[in-house]
Amino acid sequence: xxxxxxxxxxxxxxxxxxxxxxxxxxxxxxxxxxxxxxxxxxxxxxxxxxxxxxxxxxxxxxxxxxxxxxxxxxxxxxxxxxxxxxxxxxxxxxxxxxxxxxxxxxxxxx
Amino acid sequence: xxxxxxxxxxxxxxxxxxxxxxxxxxxxxxxxxxxxxxxxxxxxxxxxxxxxxxxxxxxxxxxxxxxxxxxxxxxxxxxxxxxxxxxxxxxxxxxxxxxxxxxxxxxxxx
Numbered sequence: 340x341x342x343x344x345x346x347x348x349x350x351x352x353x354x355x356x357x358x359x360x361x362x363x364x365x366x367x368x369x370x371x372x373x374x375x376x377x378x379x380x381x382x383x384x385x386x387x388x389x390x391x392x393x394x395x396x397x398x399x400x401x402x403x404x405x406x407x408x409x410x411x412x413x414x415x416x417x418x419x420x421x422x423x424x425x426x427x428x429x430x431x432x433x434x435x436x437x438x439x440x441x442x443x444x445x446x447x448x449x
Numbered sequence: 450x451x452x453x454x455x456x457x458x459x460x461x462x463x464x465x466x467x468x469x470x471x472x473x474x475x476x477x478x479x480x481x482x483x484x485x486x487x488x489x490x491x492x493x494x495x496x497x498x499x500x501x502x503x504x505x506x507x508x509x510x511x512x513x514x515x516x517x518x519x520x521x522x523x524x525x526x527x528x529x530x531x532x533x534x535x536x537x538x539x540x541x542x543x544x545x546x547x548x549x550x551x552x553x554x555x556x557x558x559x
Contacts (some may be wrong), residue, residue, distance in 0.1 A: 351479065374549075379458070379551075380551070381455075381540065381551035382540065382549040382552075384547050384548065390545045391514075398548075429494065435482075436481070436482050436484075436485065436495055436544060436545050437482065437484060437496060437499060438484075438515060438542075439496075440486075440493055440494040440495075441495045441515065442492075443492070443493070
């Protein structure tokens with residue numbers, strides 16, 4: 340079975356802090372994705388990557404950056420966390436079009 | 450632009466009854482997959498069912514089936530004999546689009 344893990348289920352950070360959300364997949368998938376999920380807004384794509392050291396902006400990249408140094412790991416970085424980044428963050432990976440999701444990280448910025 | 454629309458933010462069904470969740474999409478791809486994902490409360494998003502667009506036969510997985518109308522770009526999910534464990538957010542996705550529909554919250558009444 341494909342396994343996608345995220346470093347934290349719950350995270351509380353202060354405004355202005357630099358925040359790292361880590362995602363690891365164990366199925367040698369080329370593609371990895373970061374979404375945020377908010378009530379009434381569904382899943383919105385932040386960034387994605389089709390290969391190591393490659394990244395593409397999604398629909399809402401502002402305030403975020405990513406890093407993919409190794410194939411299995413895709414990190415989401417909030418350079419200076421703000422309260423409007425309080426959300427559920429979902430990581431996913433895929434070989435083709437079917438995506439496999441991690442359990443999510445619920446981030447609260449106070 | 451490629452879009453995915455779920456027109457029902459919330460649905461409710463009586464246990465053991467049948468419910469249909471709707472999804473429409475717009476894509477220029479000629480060969481693609483369509484997916485329904487389920488996200489139970491506080492749990493991981495999982496794949497419910499997948500449909501290949503070039504196949505005329507609608508996919509079925511136990512109590513879950515789809516009604517795929519390619520010309521209308523419609524892809525609805527039918528849940529038969531609804532169970533309490535079916536209560537969840539349901540998201541549809543079409544093809545290689547990285548965009549999900551806005552989701553439908555399904556409530557199951559005992």
